[in-house]
Amino acid sequence: xxxxxxxxxxxxxxxxxxxxxxxxxxxxxxxxxxxxxxxxxxxxxxxxxxxxxxxxxxxxxxxxxxxxxxxxxxxxxxxxxxxxxxxxxxxxxxxxxxxxxxxxxxxxxxxxxxxxxxxxxxxxxxxxxxxxxxxxxxxxxxxxxxxxxxxxxxxxxxxxxxxxxxxxxxxxxxxxxxxxxxxxxxxxxxxxxxxxxxxxxxxxxxxxxxxxxxxxxxxxxxxxxxxxxxxxxxxxxxxxxxxxxxxxxxxxxxxxxxxxxxxxxxxxxxxxxxxxxxxxxxxxxxxxxxxxxxxxxxxxxxxxxxxxxxxxxxxxxxxxxxxxxxxxxxxxxxxxxxxxxxxxxxxxxxxxxxxxxxxxxxxxxxxxxxxxxxxxxxxxxxxxxxxxxxxxxxxxxxxxxxxxxxxxxxxxxxxxxxxxxxxxxxxxxxxxxxxxxxxxxxxxxxxxxxxxxxxxxxxxxxxxxxxxxxxxxxxxxxxxxxxxxxxxxxxxxxxx
Numbered sequence: 280x281x282x283x284x285x286x287x288x289x290x291x292x293x294x295x296x297x298x299x300x301x302x303x304x305x306x307x308x309x310x311x312x313x314x315x316x317x318x319x320x321x322x323x324x325x326x327x328x329x330x331x332x333x334x335x336x337x338x339x340x341x342x343x344x345x346x347x348x349x350x351x352x353x354x355x356x357x358x359x360x361x362x363x364x365x366x367x368x369x370x371x372x373x374x375x376x377x378x379x380x381x382x383x384x385x386x387x388x389x390x391x392x393x394x395x396x397x398x399x400x401x402x403x404x405x406x407x408x409x410x411x412x413x414x415x416x417x418x419x420x421x422x423x424x425x426x427x428x429x430x431x432x433x434x435x436x437x438x439x440x441x442x443x444x445x446x447x448x449x450x451x452x453x454x455x456x457x458x459x460x461x462x463x464x465x466x467x468x469x470x471x472x473x474x475x476x477x478x479x480x481x482x483x484x485x486x487x488x489x490x491x492x493x494x495x496x497x498x499x500x501x502x503x504x505x506x507x508x509x510x511x512x513x514x515x516x517x518x519x520x521x522x523x524x525x526x527x528x529x530x531x532x533x534x535x536x537x538x539x540x541x542x543x544x545x546x547x548x549x550x551x552x553x554x555x556x557x558x559x560x561x562x563x564x565x566x567x568x569x570x571x572x573x574x575x576x577x578x579x580x581x582x583x584x585x586x587x588x589x590x591x592x593x594x595x596x597x598x599x600x601x602x603x604x605x606x607x608x609x610x611x612x613x614x615x616x617x618x619x620x621x622x623x624x625x626x627x628x629x630x631x632x633x634x635x636x637x638x639x640x641x642x643x644x645x646x647x648x649x650x651x652x653x654x655x656x657x658x659x660x661x662x663x664x665x666x667x668x669x670x671x672x673x674x675x676x677x678x679x680x681x682x683x684x685x686x687x688x689x690x691x692x693x694x695x696x697x698x699x700x701x702x703x704x705x706x707x708x709x710x711x712x713x714x715x716x717x718x719x720x721x722x723x724x725x726x727x728x729x730x731x732x733x734x735x736x737x738x739x740x741x742x743x744x745x746x747x748x749x750x751x752x753x754x755x756x757x758x759x760x761x762x763x764x765x766x767x768x769x770x771x772x773x774x775x
Contacts, residue, residue: 281702283761287606287775290701290749290762291317292678293324295426297764297773299417300604303409304775310604311339311406312414313775314612315399317602319418319475322395324426326466327435327443327453327621328600328678331474331486332495332633334394335616336534337402338521338662341671342610346532346664347405350655351398351516353391353617353636356499357652358509366503368638368647371441373620381680384638384647385442387502389622391636391656392510393486393495398616400483401516406612415479422475422630425467431769433462434743439620442635448625449632471630487511491629498626499633506633513653521664526552527695530666540659543570544684548691557696560710560727567685567712599660599678603751605760607775611674611751613662615683641681659683665691667755673701678768679746685711686746694752701750701772702763709745720745743767 282288287304291297300317308316314337322330329335334353340346357363368384403411428436436443436453443453452468453460460466477485485491492511499506522535524545531548534541547566551558558566599617622635636642642656643649650656659681665673673694677686686709693704708722717735719725720742725735738744747768752761764770 281700281761281763282772282774283759285607285760287313287604288751288760288762288772289313289317289602289604290751290764290770290772291321291602292328292600292747292749292764292768292770293321293429293432294771295324295421296321296602297771300602301773301775303414304606308409309406309608310606310610310612311402312409313606314602314604314614315402315407316414316417317604318399318614318616319415320421321600321602321616322475323418323422323471325432325600326468326632327439327618329395329616329618330632331396331478332393332631333616333618334634334636335398335614336538336660336662337398337612337614338532338534338664339406339610339612340532340664340666342608344610346521348519348521348534349398349402349516350519351394351401352538352655352658353394353634354510354514355637355650355652355654355656356390356392356504356506356510358513359507360505363505365505365648369445373438382640383620383635384640385445385620385622385635386638387499387504387622387624389635389638390499390504390506390624390633392506392514393634394514394516395616396478396483396486397514397516399478411482412479415475419472419475419479422472423467423469425465427465428460428462429769430462433460436460442620442623445623446625448627449623452625468630470628474629474631487514494629495626495631495633498624502624510652524548526691527556529672529695531663531691532666533663534661537655537657538660539657540661540684543573544661544663544687546570546573547684547688551692558692560724561729563689563692564710564712564717564728570684571713599680601662601676601678601747601749603674603676603749603762605671605674605751605753609671609753611664611671613664613674613676615660615662615676615678617658617660617678661687663687665695670755671753672755673750673752675748675750677746677748679744681713682711682744682746685709686748690748690750701752701761705748705750705763705765708741711745741767
């Protein structure tokens with residue numbers, strides 16, 4: 280359902296997440312206040328996708344704001360670890376309803392230095408108009424009372440069953456009495472509620488220099504991981520200038536290096552922008568293929584170098600949640616967070632499920648544990664804002680591993696080239712190209728591919744494999760606000 284509003288709008292991956300942000304807008308908060316409130320609620324309503332042990336990015340633009348990308352993605356651990364030997368990564372297979380399978384790796388050695396508490400703290404310091412404790416209270420209360428699993432979150436629990444059974448602590452939360460939580464049953468974690476309350480009262484300090492940090496380090500070390508106290512002490516959220524690309528007369532702002540996703544999205548948009556509108560399916564796939572081919576070892580190793588984006592532009596361009604917000608002033612906040620699939624490591628007394636980002640094949644295509652300590656992992660997450668004549672037109676982003684960039688690309692094309700509203704654009708069937716294979720949802724006009732040489736794999740229905748786009752729009756002519764959540768992941772939009 281396409282939702283319209285005049286005072287602000289929030290699109291997110293769960294009704295409770297979106298409503299938490301919309302409530303803050305109704306109470307006079309700005310887009311960042313709303314996004315932070317929604318982030319905190321997602322830790323409880325979407326606990327396997329995000330949380331205080333996760334990382335992410337936030338893009339803020341519009342309403343006269345200087346656009347800023349706040350980087351609080353997971354960093355490689357190991358400062359001061361010396362020659363400490365890691366425990367082996369534990370491989371698990373996730374089956375996307377029989378249509379595709381993907382291998383992930385968990386256990387203590389998959390845990391990286393988390394960033395979401397630092398991101399929340401810094402976002403509120405820079406842009407917040409509310410007290411952080413006011414925003415944490417509803418999420419903390421829900422963590423104690425419990426939230427009933429909807430169909431989409433129950434499916435996430437099913438997909439990640441092997442991870443949830445991998446440690447007694449994770450099993451106690453998600454497999455009580457040996458039986459996996461089902462749709463309609465309640466997930467509750469009072470300790471997580473206490474942790475969220477601590478963040479509201481004390482900010483991020485306890486997570487990086489206090490007792491929560493000590494507990495996280497000890498828990499990961501006990502399992503054979505290398506997260507150290509120095510890793511947490513050194514960690515901070517970093518402000519970056521967004522990457523810019525022009526598309527059909529609009530300015531697209533997205534995630535810059537050292538993230539990988541934004542620059543590959545920009546490459547695909549620049550490729551499409553040189554051709555007539557709207558692009559054919561074949562051209563869409565070729566733009567994805569070109570972006571995939573650009574992800575070479577040299578590309579990955581160069582991402583962290585100063586000036587990499589400009590050099591790349593000159594030579595080429597000529598399990599995750601997303602929240603998008605536009606407030607009544609036209610300010611946009613687009614924030615994507617990920618816990619990976621979770622490592623299975625729960626920090627005792629805190630409810631913190633630590634990420635498995637160091638076990639993500641997609642983020643370590645050159646091999647595991649090659650990144651130096653402190654290195655920000657080159658995520659595909661790409662919170663994005665599209666501007667028209669200097670005003671925000673669309674704020675969007677997606678979950679979905681390597682499918683993030685193709686999901687965002689196709690949604691932008693649907694809105695800009697095909698003039699679809701947010702609901703139709705988000706729900707439109709998607710295609711993805713990777714490793715020589717084209718995957719497609721029902722309704723994709725495969726006949727347009729002609730004699731395309733690649734293997735084609737057809738899914739039987741819309742599937743969360745293809746991401747979870749949450750998009751909000753501001754009409755460039757009237758200023759009217761609308762938004763839609765991705766049905767693949769139970770997303771909704773709520774007006775303020």
